Amino acid sequence: MTKPKTAILWVRNDFRFDDNEALCQGTEYEQLLPVYVASESQTPFNRGGASKWWLHHTIDAYKKRLRKLGSELLLVKGRPEEVLLQLAKDYNAEAILWNRSYNPYDADMVGKLIAKANKMQLETIGCKGSLLCEKEFLLKDDGTPYKVYTAFWRNFIKKYELKVLDRPKKIPPLPPKALEHSLSLEQLELLPTINWDAEFPEHWQVGEDRAQEKVRSFIEDGLSRYNDLRDQPNIDGTSKLSPHLHFGEIHPQRVLQMVVSKYGPISSLGDKNIIQYCKEILWREFSYHLLLHFPHTTKKPLNADFEKFPYQKDEDFFKAWAKGQTGYPIVDAGMRQLWRTGWMHNRVRMITASFLIKHLGISWQKGAAWFWDTLVDADLASNTQGWQWTAGCGADAAPFFRIFNPITQGEKFDPKGLYAAHWCPELSKLPPKWIYKPWEAPESELIKAGIELGETYPYPVVDHREAREKALENYEMVKKKR
DNA sequence: TGAAATGTTGGGGCG
DNA sequence: ACGCCCCAACATTTC
Numbered sequence: 001m002t003k004p005k006t007a008i009l010w011v012r013n014d015f016r017f018d019d020n021e022a023l024c025q026g027t028e029y030e031q032l033l034p035v036y037v038a039s040e041s042q043t044p045f046n047r048g049g050a051s052k053w054w055l056h057h058t059i060d061a062y063k064k065r066l067r068k069l070g071s072e073l074l075l076v077k078g079r080p081e082e083v084l085l086q087l088a089k090d091y092n093a094e095a096i097l098w099n100r101s102y103n104p105y106d107a108d109m110v111g112k113l114i115a116k117a118n119k120m121q122l123e124t125i126g127c128k129g130s131l132l133c134e135k136e137f138l139l140k141d142d143g144t145p146y147k148v149y150t151a152f153w154r155n156f157i158k159k160y161e162l163k164v165l166d167r168p169k170k171i172p173p174l175p176p177k178a179l180e181h182s183l184s185l186e187q188l189e190l191l192p193t194i195n196w197d198a199e200f201p202e203h204w205q206v207g208e209d210r211a212q213e214k215v216r217s218f219i220e221d222g223l224s225r226y227n228d229l230r231d232q233p234n235i236d237g238t239s240k241l242s243p244h245l246h247f248g249e250i251h252p253q254r255v256l257q258m259v260v261s262k263y264g265p266i267s268s269l270g271d272k273n274i275i276q277y278c279k280e281i282l283w284r285e286f287s288y289h290l291l292l293h294f295p296h297t298t299k300k301p302l303n304a305d306f307e308k309f310p311y312q313k314d315e316d317f318f319k320a321w322a323k324g325q326t327g328y329p330i331v332d333a334g335m336r337q338l339w340r341t342g343w344m345h346n347r348v349r350m351i352t353a354s355f356l357i358k359h360l361g362i363s364w365q366k367g368a369a370w371f372w373d374t375l376v377d378a379d380l381a382s383n384t385q386g387w388q389w390t391a392g393c394g395a396d397a398a399p400f401f402r403i404f405n406p407i408t409q410g411e412k413f414d415p416k417g418l419y420a421a422h423w424c425p426e427l428s429k430l431p432p433k434w435i436y437k438p439w440e441a442p443e444s445e446l447i448k449a450g451i452e453l454g455e456t457y458p459y460p461v462v463d464h465r466e467a468r469e470k471a472l473e474n475y476e477m478v479k480k481k482r
Numbered sequence: 483t484g485a486a487a488t489g490t491t492g493g494g495g496c497g
Numbered sequence: 498a499c500g501c502c503c504c505a506a507c508a509t510t511t512c
Contacts, residue, residue: 231483350483389483401512402484409484468485472512 004030006091006175010084010098011036011073014130014248015062016208017167021127022097024165032172033091034066035074037083038188043105045298045380048373050342051246053197054206056190058247061207063185071171075183081113088122091175095123099248102129102288103380104295130248132160132256132285135292145293147302147395152286153279157267164257196339203341204243204376211244215255219262226273233334233345234418239277240343242377245284252281287385290395298384299365301393305478309393311363320461321356322370324424327460329436330410331355333423340423342376347413353390354404359467361474364391400475403468410436426456 007029014020026032036059040046047055063073076083084096096117110126117124128134138156139145146152191197218239222229229237244250259274260266269275294302301307320326324335334348344352349371356367364387371387372378388394392402410420417435421428427435429449434441438451439459446453453459 347483354484398483399512403512405485465486468512475512 003092004175006031006033006093007095007097008032008084008088008091008093009034010080010096011062012098012101012129012248013246014099015058016211016249016251017065018208018212019164019251019254020099020167020248021165022099022125023171024168025125025127026097027168027170027172029095029172031091031175032071033074033087033093033175033178034071035076035084035087037080038075038077038183039080039109040077041079041105041109045103045105045372048375048378049192049196050200050374050376051372051378052190053192053200053342054204054243054247054376056185056188057204057206058249059188059190060185061209065208066171069171071174072179072182074178074181075185075188076181077183077188079109081109081116084113085116085120085122088117088120091178093122093175095125097125097127099127100129102131102292104292104298105380130245130251131288132156132252132282135289138289145289146286147290149283149286149396152289153282156282156285157278160266162253162257162260162266164251164253197342199340200342200376203343206243206249208249211241211250212254214239214241214244215250215258219258223259223277224271224273226277230276231347231413233348234414234416234422238346242379242382243343246377246379252284255281283385284379284382287379287381290385291381297388297394298380301391302388302395303393303397306391306393308477308480310361310474310477311357312361314360314362317360317461318356318362318366320458321352321360321362321367325458325461326355326360327439327458328355328406329420329424329427329438330406330414333420336423338371338374342374344375345419347409348419349386350390351404351406351409353387355406357391358400358403358471359406359462359464361467361471364388364393400478401472403471405464407437407464424457426451 007026009022009026009032011034014022017023059073066073087093088096114124138152138159222237222239226237229235241250241255245252256266256278259278263269263271263274266278269278290297321331321335324332324339326332330348331352334344334352338344353364353367356362357364368383368387371383385394389397392398392400414420415432417432420435427438430438430441430445430451434445438446438457439453451457
């Protein structure tokens with residue numbers, strides 16, 4: 001009797017059954033062993049706390065799904081390039097399949113895996129992961145990467161062809177005794193040890209089913225008003241897909257396919273709302289394009305002139321920012337939403353990031369590290385790109401001198417002050433006129449609202465005008481002596 | 483996907 | 498009727 005053809009499915013950031021290339025290829029074997037390897041690699045960007053919370057629950061959902069189909073997910077710890085090869089030996093596998101992770105810090109490890117596997121006649125099949133295109137798909141005519149978003153977008157939609165894979169009908173069985181060495185999910189120790197995630201379950205339902213459902217209902221209800229509503233932090237005007245996309249619970253291709261099947265091809269869309277949404281999906285691709293072509297940007301500015309920018313290290317300022325105690329309600333509301341829900345509205349991400357960099361003079365790297373640890377959607381490409389955009393040092397970035405006014409931004413995008421009132425309840429009785437600048441409110445209004453500045457809510461840690469002028473002064477260092 | 487400073491215009495009050 | 502000033506509203510420039 002011949003031994004059955006067996007493959008290992010290395011599950012990475014792709015916790016879905018739909019539109020999953022490695023999984024589809026895996027169904028062509030007689031036995032398939034799905035494995036998740038919790039690696040303790042020492043990169044500077046190991047998963048943050050909020051991200052681990054999500055990972056725990058998405059593994060759980062994925063495992064249950066596999067179990068329903070008569071399979072299971074093997075959980076192991078260790079270095080993938082060793083563990084996977086050992087498993088391949090143990091189970092006589094002839095191939096290892098995976099979807100690429102597009103994390104530059106994984107490159108060495110995957111390279112070693114492939115080299116070692118080749119030596120032992122083990123086939124390695126790296127498939128397209130959770131991106132619409134590889135970094136070589138789209139380059140300028142001179143062969144260099146795009147650095148301007150609109151050009152990237154224009155050429156992308158010209159060239160891109162939408163293709164999706166349906167979910168496999170069935171999954172091959174596990175090899176015998178496959179689960180003997182599996183750890184339990186709890187043994188991966190992904191949940192926080194402090195009681196910080198208490199509210200997360202109220203805000204998030206993790207897993208592929210929910211991701212698909214969210215896209216469906218967003219396309220049905222939210223998409224046609226996306227342009228007007230997406231910038232208002234007190235309104236659920238966005239699709240909130242980011243963590244689902246990050247963990248590969250849904251492929252961006254599937255999202256586009258669902259949009260296209262209702263509204264027609266991307267290149268001939270007429271509705272501004274739909275175009276804007278597709279553009280936002282494409283920003284994620286652009287971020288990866290930049291990350292993969294310029295991997296040093298996780299730590300250093302893309303525009304090297306900014307290495308001269310004189311950031312300061314003020315721990316008190318940083319703590320005030322992180323805890324949501326800066327005295328600027330739009331900033332504090334955002335930072336508290338982040339801490340309590342693992343997510344922040346995009347408009348407010350821009351405001352809080354701008355405030356840290358420009359008003360408090362603290363480096364974007366420090367802010368990025370905080371977001372990395374506290375966001376459930378923490379994504380190396382988007383996070384890096386977003387912070388560099390705000391700091392003015394990234395590709396197609398906001399010019400440094402465009403400094404957000406934290407008062408007018410609040411008033412403009414949340415005129416009723418509902419966002420501040422919700423996340424800073426100590427201010428909730430203050431009328432909208434004053435809620436984004438409580439220090440300017442007449443004493444009588446503060447008393448009526450039960451606010452004692454400096455006690456129940458902080459005074460502003462910096463003065464807006466002074467901080468702005470200081471930032472512009474510091475910016476001179478970048479412009480000088482190229 | 484800015485905000486502030488500066489410039490321009492035109493209506494209205496007033497001598 | 499006219500010139501002058503004020504200032505709101507809008508436009509342009511600058512950071």
